[in-house]
Amino acid sequence: MGFFARLFLLLLCVNLHAQTIRVGTGLYAPPFEMQADNKKNLYGFDIELMQAICQRAGWQCQFKGMLFEQLFIELKDNTIDLAISAISITSERQKNFLFSLPYMASGGQFLTKSQSPINTILDIRNQRVGIERGTVFKQMLQAQYQDAITITDYATQQDVLNALSNDDVDAVLIDTGAAQYWVANNSGLFKAIGDSLPVGLGYGIMANPNRRDLIETVNKQLLAMENDGDYLKLYSRYFGTLSL
Numbered sequence: 001m002g003f004f005a006r007l008f009l010l011l012l013c014v015n016l017h018a019q020t021i022r023v024g025t026g027l028y029a030p031p032f033e034m035q036a037d038n039k040k041n042l043y044g045f046d047i048e049l050m051q052a053i054c055q056r057a058g059w060q061c062q063f064k065g066m067l068f069e070q071l072f073i074e075l076k077d078n079t080i081d082l083a084i085s086a087i088s089i090t091s092e093r094q095k096n097f098l099f100s101l102p103y104m105a106s107g108g109q110f111l112t113k114s115q116s117p118i119n120t121i122l123d124i125r126n127q128r129v130g131i132e133r134g135t136v137f138k139q140m141l142q143a144q145y146q147d148a149i150t151i152t153d154y155a156t157q158q159d160v161l162n163a164l165s166n167d168d169v170d171a172v173l174i175d176t177g178a179a180q181y182w183v184a185n186n187s188g189l190f191k192a193i194g195d196s197l198p199v200g201l202g203y204g205i206m207a208n209p210n211r212r213d214l215i216e217t218v219n220k221q222l223l224a225m226e227n228d229g230d231y232l233k234l235y236s237r238y239f240g241t242l243s244l
Contacts, residue, residue, distance in 0.1 A: 102202025
């Protein structure tokens, strides 16, 4: 048997024994998740991070894009094994799910149109604020402003930004990394308001409580990526030019 034939059989055996992991992720929340032109393939910081973890762990990972709020439902229903989508680790979520070590600081930031009279967080009072459904931002706003603002939630981050562009809301509250991305990549259409607001304990990869084995493997690979510099290279590529 020739060298290439033996190599093919070796790779085939490895693939046959690789564990298949179903990974749920958001559909569109740059720079964390984005869709390629054909809308079938996903890319972005979270996607590349998870791909690196899967490769290092010897997993065959199948990515499934969905609405953010659906991630929690599908994980509970065991139709996915892991979820990654800039998911803030909170004490409330930890009651129902396991989280990896935080792979990035989590935060939220207000965004308005550049010509908006809103210039400080104090100006948010009595305004209409849009958020993405299923995120922690609704509870944050209710705790901070109570009835002093009108909150509207939308299915996707794109819907949130469209509402802002169309003047259906006066401001939006989204993840800090996403807010800075849109400020830097929208030709002056948006501006960030105030500093990043701390949210939770960082972003984590999420699993069901009975899949501690998966989280332990994820943590091992995250630490390895931190130690060998691969995580920093990936982070710098997506966030190095943003004011986080």
